[in-house]
Amino acid sequence: MRIFVIVTALLLSFAGLPSLAQQPESLFSDISSGRYQHLFRIDGSNTIGAELGPALAEAWLTSHGASQLSRVPMAENETRITGYLDSVGSHVIIDIAAHGSGTGFKALSKGLTDIAAASRPVKASEAAMIPTADLTSVESEHIVGIDGLAIIVDPSNPINALSVDALRNIFSGQVANWKEVGGPDMPVSIFARDDKSGTWDSFRHMVLGKTPLAETAERFESNNDLSDRVSGVRGAIGFVGLPAVRQSKLLSVSVGDVAALAPDRLTVATEDYALSRRLYMYTAGTSDNPYVRDFLRFVATEGQEQVAATGFISQDVSAVRPENTASLPSEIRQRVEGAYRLSVNFRFKDGSARLDNKAQRDVERLVKYLSNNPDADVMLFGYASESDDLNRAHLLSKHRAMAVSRALKQEALYPDEIDGFGAEAPLARIEGNDGRQKNSRVEVWIRPPHSIAEAL
Numbered sequence: 071m072r073i074f075v076i077v078t079a080l081l082l083s084f085a086g087l088p089s090l091a092q093q094p095e096s097l098f099s100d101i102s103s104g105r106y107q108h109l110f111r112i113d114g115s116n117t118i119g120a121e122l123g124p125a126l127a128e129a130w131l132t133s134h135g136a137s138q139l140s141r142v143p144m145a146e147n148e149t150r151i152t153g154y155l156d157s158v159g160s161h162v163i164i165d166i167a168a169h170g171s172g173t174g175f176k177a178l179s180k181g182l183t184d185i186a187a188a189s190r191p192v193k194a195s196e197a198a199m200i201p202t203a204d205l206t207s208v209e210s211e212h213i214v215g216i217d218g219l220a221i222i223v224d225p226s227n228p229i230n231a232l233s234v235d236a237l238r239n240i241f242s243g244q245v246a247n248w249k250e251v252g253g254p255d256m257p258v259s260i261f262a263r264d265d266k267s268g269t270w271d272s273f274r275h276m277v278l279g280k281t282p283l284a285e286t287a288e289r290f291e292s293n294n295d296l297s298d299r300v301s302g303v304r305g306a307i308g309f310v311g312l313p314a315v316r317q318s319k320l321l322s323v324s325v326g327d328v329a330a331l332a333p334d335r336l337t338v339a340t341e342d343y344a345l346s347r348r349l350y351m352y353t354a355g356t357s358d359n360p361y362v363r364d365f366l367r368f369v370a371t372e373g374q375e376q377v378a379a380t381g382f383i384s385q386d387v388s389a390v391r392p393e394n395t396a397s398l399p400s401e402i403r404q405r406v407e408g409a410y411r412l413s414v415n416f417r418f419k420d421g422s423a424r425l426d427n428k429a430q431r432d433v434e435r436l437v438k439y440l441s442n443n444p445d446a447d448v449m450l451f452g453y454a455s456e457s458d459d460l461n462r463a464h465l466l467s468k469h470r471a472m473a474v475s476r477a478l479k480q481e482a483l484y485p486d487e488i489d490g491f492g493a494e495a496p497l498a499r500i501e502g503n504d505g506r507q508k509n510s511r512v513e514v515w516i517r518p519p520h521s522i523a524e525a526l
Contacts, residue, residue: 113175170266189268218333243284313381
């Protein structure tokens, strides 16, 4: 059945995001000519602040007609972006400090910054520091893009894949020689990010858990410095954000007894990859700074080009022919034969069929994509966690697919197939919330007309 698209839906497809861009004349009308105007400040994650944050700031200024753009190094890991707005005859300033995710939330709680950048979700203790706003709400939490936490080794290491359990044993020091995990007879040298880093928080949460990092690990404040060190030391292993792999060797990662996946465009964008993570910007509710509001609108839309250009995975929807459908259960494999998978998974608030903050915005992105491909057949397939009762898992997985379908129907888009497969095709076999979150999802597949398929 064709997807019916109403013109009104096209016009409103991004209605849930912050308002569309204002013209430079209105947005910057309060700036006095000939003066330097500080627009806003971003504090937090080094993963974001090292390159992505400055690139987004520059692109946003450029979108408003700014010229004479410059990155001015300030203190260590701090950058000032300056530009000149011809429309008002004034220089403007955006400051970015990249000292780790935790520092951003502290600065936000003290009113010292406008945006907290983070490579992990806000902790309950951090959210409690700002009682006037709900930092977990869609108004406060803004997903910038997706990063794959990369496990890297020196290029001479023949190891190609490791499980999360093996990584935990290596980074805790329980495995001291590569031969213990099927590699050559050489000692392991461990390199890790510093305690203030969101990259470290993500790694500790996804890999180490309560197991302490080996005391012999060498710590780094910079992803790039860590990667350069790993690539030059025989037997080295470390973890960095995906854009910082550089000259090191990237490993595939598995969780439990499921197949190991390497971080790539599809596995990271859909968050199927074991060590994928979201990159965030937080405000204390809806910001009263108009420049911040427009910047965050830009980040969620046009700014996704900069997300991709700096090596992260954008949230723009695209169609990909999967390479590993042979590992799917036979019923699912037959249903998706000849189909393309879209680079988005819908995920939900714990144990429910309620769309999480990212999913709410992903509906709008999917509407935009499907509006440009109106003749494609669309399939929504829901999944649940293995920890759920089998009957409940099947019912919940179907309800999740129906929740996405309802959201699309509100925009006059009607999926062709809606189904739930319970706990089939798990992405992780681990206990606790992490396993539930990883497996609880709705995948989107399309079967485009032949002419469109050839162009994909």
